[in-house]
Every structure is written in C-alpha cells, then in structure tokens.
Amino acid sequence: MDNLLIKSARIFFPNTPFHGKELDVLVKKGVITKIAGQIKEDVTNLDVFDAKGQYLVPGFFDMNVNFGEPGLETKEDIVSGCAAALAGGVTGVAVHPNTHPPVHSRSEVALIVNRSRPLPVDVHPIGTISKKRQGEELAELYDMKLTGAIAFCDGDKPVQQAGLMSRALLYSKGFDGLIISCPEDASVAAGGKMNEGVTSTYLGMKGNPNLAEALMVARDLYLAEYNDAPIHFTTISTAESVELIRKAKAKGIKVTCDVAAHHLVMTDDLIAGFDSNYKVSPPLRTQTDIRALRKGLKDGTIDAIVSQHTPHEIEYKNVEYQIAAEGIIGLQTLLPLALQAGLTVDQLVDKLAMGPRRVLGIPLPEFQEQALANFILLDTELKWQFDSQTNRSKSSNSPLMGKELKGKVTLAVNKRQIINTQ
Incomplete structure (x- = not known):
C-alpha cells in the first residue's frame, strides 16, 4: 500500500x-x-x-510497555509487541527494562534499537537505573543514553535506597537524562496482593495500602527538588499521589506523571472473583482513587496515559490468585479503556499522543x-470483540479477553x- x-x-x-x-x-x-x-x-x-x-489523530505513544526481548521472548518479542501496538494505534513505545538480562548496558540498548529499526513502530529502550536492577549500584546511564536509551527506570522494581535515587537524579541531570520512578515503598507494601481496604478485609487477603505509593512519591519529590532535577512517576494509582504531584507542580518542581488505563476504570472489588487477570502492580484501587485520577487528567496534573502492557505465559496466570504474576496486556485495549473513562478526542490526543512525547522530549508528529x-x-463508536482472533500479542492475560469493546x-x-x- x-x-x-x-x-x-x-x-x-x-x-x-x-x-x-x-x-x-x-x-x-x-x-x-x-x-x-x-x-x-x-x-x-x-x-x-x-x-x-x-x-x-497523531499516532499514540505508550511510555510504559514491557516486551520480553532480550531473554523472555516467550512472553513477547519485539515483533509481536509492535504488532499489538499497531493494532491499538500505538506508533511509538518506550520499553521498560524488565527483561533477562535487564537493559542495563549499551549492549541491550543496541539490541532493541537494531531489532526494531525496520518495524513500523518507533521503539525507544528505557535503561535501568541500577546494575541488574538490584538497587545497589548505578548503571552506566550516560553510555546507554548515547546508544539510544530514552530514559532510566528499574522497571517494576522500585528504587528503595534514597541515596541511589538521589545520585541518579543528580548524575542524569548533567546530560539531560530523565529518571522514571515506579513509586512503592516495599517495607510498607510488604508483599500485599491487592489494595488494602474493605475488599481485602472481606477476602482475608493481605493488602497493599495507598500509603506505600504516597510515601515513595513524597520521597522522590523531595529528592528531585533537592537536586533540581526532573522526575517522572509512572502508573500512579492513588488520590494521595495525585495531590502530592499537583502541589509539587504548583511549587515549580520538575515533575511529570502517567496513569495506567486500567486504573481509570477498574476497582479492587473486581478481585472478589479471584480472577488473576485483575492482579496488577500497583493494585487496582477504589472509586475514590479513580475520581482523583480522572480529575488529575483533566486539570493537567497527570501528563499521560499508558497501557503498562505486561505479557505473561499462561502458566504464570492460570494459577491461584495469591501466586499469580502481576500484570496484564494492554496495548490493544488502551483506546477502549480511555474512552470508557470518559476522555474526549481532544483529551485522547493530549494524553495518549502528545503528552508522552513531551515528557520524553520526542518530536511531536507533524501534519x-x-x-x-x-x-x-x-x-x-466501532464495537469489536477482543479475543484470540483479534489479539496480536503472544500472551492473552487480560480481563477484557472475550469481551466486546467500544x-x-x-x-x-x-x-x-x-x-x-x-
């Protein structure tokens, strides 16, 4: 064509x-x-x-995507991941370093850049903050930046050492690097399997409180202000986080953030059926949090919406909820969920196409x-069935599988x- x-x-x-x-x-x-x-x-x-x-509209850009390559290609490789992205209207992605080995040196960055070059999706690797994502020693950030890393994050492993995060912010500032925080205090989350609240109490399941996220957001905002460095928070999910970031922006701190599409429409009461496809990190929260997140989108506190596409083989999900892996595939359901959350077309363009590129310093598409x-x-308005025939990912771990979407x-x-x- x-x-x-x-x-x-x-x-x-x-x-x-x-x-x-x-x-x-x-x-x-x-x-x-x-x-x-x-x-x-x-x-x-x-x-x-x-x-x-x-x-x-401009091609969407998803700044929180997980492909398995290198090392976990049975979950998703770059080719299948890009096919799923295109089916969802995503022409650009920033891939997180949750791979094996993690993207912690120029070798892994170069592999992703080279493998994706002929594909119709712009693929930007995110390098790790720490070596092997262990949260102990800084990775070679500048080296990865020169090879093509768009930003730095330890993926789904939040950086627990404040000193390490502070050094990363200070060091990356010297070459216009962007540090992405996945905010969760592990000592407070303490292995919680879902949101701490009425539903977790009813189910007798260990909860992960809003406090675990808010504490880490507060810490990293202080560190960003202290180092006068930019910081981005990915997949915030609580009302407290929205308010902290709103105040930080008003104060002049260089902060941006995004929210996962599923956190705009799904609540923790869905877990009552113990469907492991609702198990995500951060966990699904409450209607109060959803209202705060949607308000944050409208007033500009939240800069972007992401899919947090996290593919898993069936053996990681088709097990008891307690031991199931966290994460769902989301590239193809990004638009339907954003529409379900009540976004207008103008807001879709801002939060799914322009906002992510502005955060990452990527040129905006021209028309x-x-x-x-x-x-x-x-x-x-088009309704379609999300099933094995329309799914382009290697994995099928989505609570929306088999449902009609708009x-x-x-x-x-x-x-x-x-x-x-x-």
Whole structure:
C-alpha cells in the first residue's frame, strides 16, 4: 500500500490549521503530499480509504510497555509487541527494562534499537537505573543514553535506597537524562496482593495500602527538588499521589506523571472473583482513587496515559490468585479503556499522543504537506470483540479477553509504512 487516499476524515491535530475540519489526505510512500477538502488524484496503485465518521489523530505513544526481548521472548518479542501496538494505534513505545538480562548496558540498548529499526513502530529502550536492577549500584546511564536509551527506570522494581535515587537524579541531570520512578515503598507494601481496604478485609487477603505509593512519591519529590532535577512517576494509582504531584507542580518542581488505563476504570472489588487477570502492580484501587485520577487528567496534573502492557505465559496466570504474576496486556485495549473513562478526542490526543512525547522530549508528529506521516484513524463508536482472533500479542492475560469493546483504530501510518488494522 504505497499510495493511499483517505476520504472525509475529521482531523484532530492540535496547533495546525486543519484541526477540527473534515478533509481528504493523500499519502504517497509514507509522505503526506496533499491535504484538501476534496482530492481527485489519478495515481496508479492508489488505495482509497473511506474515513467518514472517523478521526485522524497523531499516532499514540505508550511510555510504559514491557516486551520480553532480550531473554523472555516467550512472553513477547519485539515483533509481536509492535504488532499489538499497531493494532491499538500505538506508533511509538518506550520499553521498560524488565527483561533477562535487564537493559542495563549499551549492549541491550543496541539490541532493541537494531531489532526494531525496520518495524513500523518507533521503539525507544528505557535503561535501568541500577546494575541488574538490584538497587545497589548505578548503571552506566550516560553510555546507554548515547546508544539510544530514552530514559532510566528499574522497571517494576522500585528504587528503595534514597541515596541511589538521589545520585541518579543528580548524575542524569548533567546530560539531560530523565529518571522514571515506579513509586512503592516495599517495607510498607510488604508483599500485599491487592489494595488494602474493605475488599481485602472481606477476602482475608493481605493488602497493599495507598500509603506505600504516597510515601515513595513524597520521597522522590523531595529528592528531585533537592537536586533540581526532573522526575517522572509512572502508573500512579492513588488520590494521595495525585495531590502530592499537583502541589509539587504548583511549587515549580520538575515533575511529570502517567496513569495506567486500567486504573481509570477498574476497582479492587473486581478481585472478589479471584480472577488473576485483575492482579496488577500497583493494585487496582477504589472509586475514590479513580475520581482523583480522572480529575488529575483533566486539570493537567497527570501528563499521560499508558497501557503498562505486561505479557505473561499462561502458566504464570492460570494459577491461584495469591501466586499469580502481576500484570496484564494492554496495548490493544488502551483506546477502549480511555474512552470508557470518559476522555474526549481532544483529551485522547493530549494524553495518549502528545503528552508522552513531551515528557520524553520526542518530536511531536507533524501534519502538513511534505511531512512524514505519523498518524492513525480511529472510530470511537466501532464495537469489536477482543479475543484470540483479534489479539496480536503472544500472551492473552487480560480481563477484557472475550469481551466486546467500544473504540477501535482502523489504520496506522508511520515510518513510511501503512497498516490496515481492521
């Protein structure tokens, strides 16, 4: 599909003269060659896509994704992960270093960069903060940055040593590196299997309190302020975290944050059925937390929405809830969950496409003639079944598997490649 004519798409590209208008778009070999009210082109091998009622928006960027490569390719490799991303309208990802070995040196960074180069998704590795993700000694941050690491995080292992986190913030500031905090105080969380509250008490299950997250957010905000360094919090899930970050932003601290899509719609009472596909980290919280998170999105406290895509083989999930692995796949359900949370198309563009790129310092997609195309078409009303036929991931650990979802991406264009995702 080298030449594509998109008919009657409603354009949602902020800060362009085309925003909010219904237009035709001609793409030739990955380049936007014409944007007009009506385009009649005599081009050989021209594919026409009727986008009436659909929105043309920048390709989404997911800044919290887990692929298994290197070492855990049976969960997800870069190729299958990118296929799932495209099906969800995600044309760019930042992959966390939860691999084996972890992404803690230039070798692993280079492997991911090179393996993903021909794929139609922009894949940006996140390097570890500490060697082997052990939280004891700084990894070679600058070396990884030169090789292509977009930011630094110990993945799903929160940095417990305040001194190490402080040194990481200070050191990375010298070369414009970004430290990402996965906020949880392990001594307070103490191995809790779900949110601490009414439901955990009812089920007799050890809980992980909001306090575990809020304490770590407070600590890292102090460290960021002390070192005058930027910090990003990933997958915040509590009302307390939102309020702490809101106040820190008002104070002028260089802080950004994101929220996982499932934390905007799912609550801890869903765990009453002991379905291990609801077991995530941080755990599903309460309706009070959901209201605070949605408010944080609207007032700008929360900068981005992520999928926290975490694939697992069936043997890690099809077991008792207590011993099941944490995490769900989420790339293809990112849009439906965001719509379920009540986001408008403008908010979708801001939180799923523009916000993540601004946080990471990545150039925003352009929408003008002669620009390289990076956009998707989405239908907010289209209903579809998420099942083994439509799932593009190697794994199937999602509580939404087998359910009808509303909102689907129908086309993705990036890196001179055009992919029909219907």
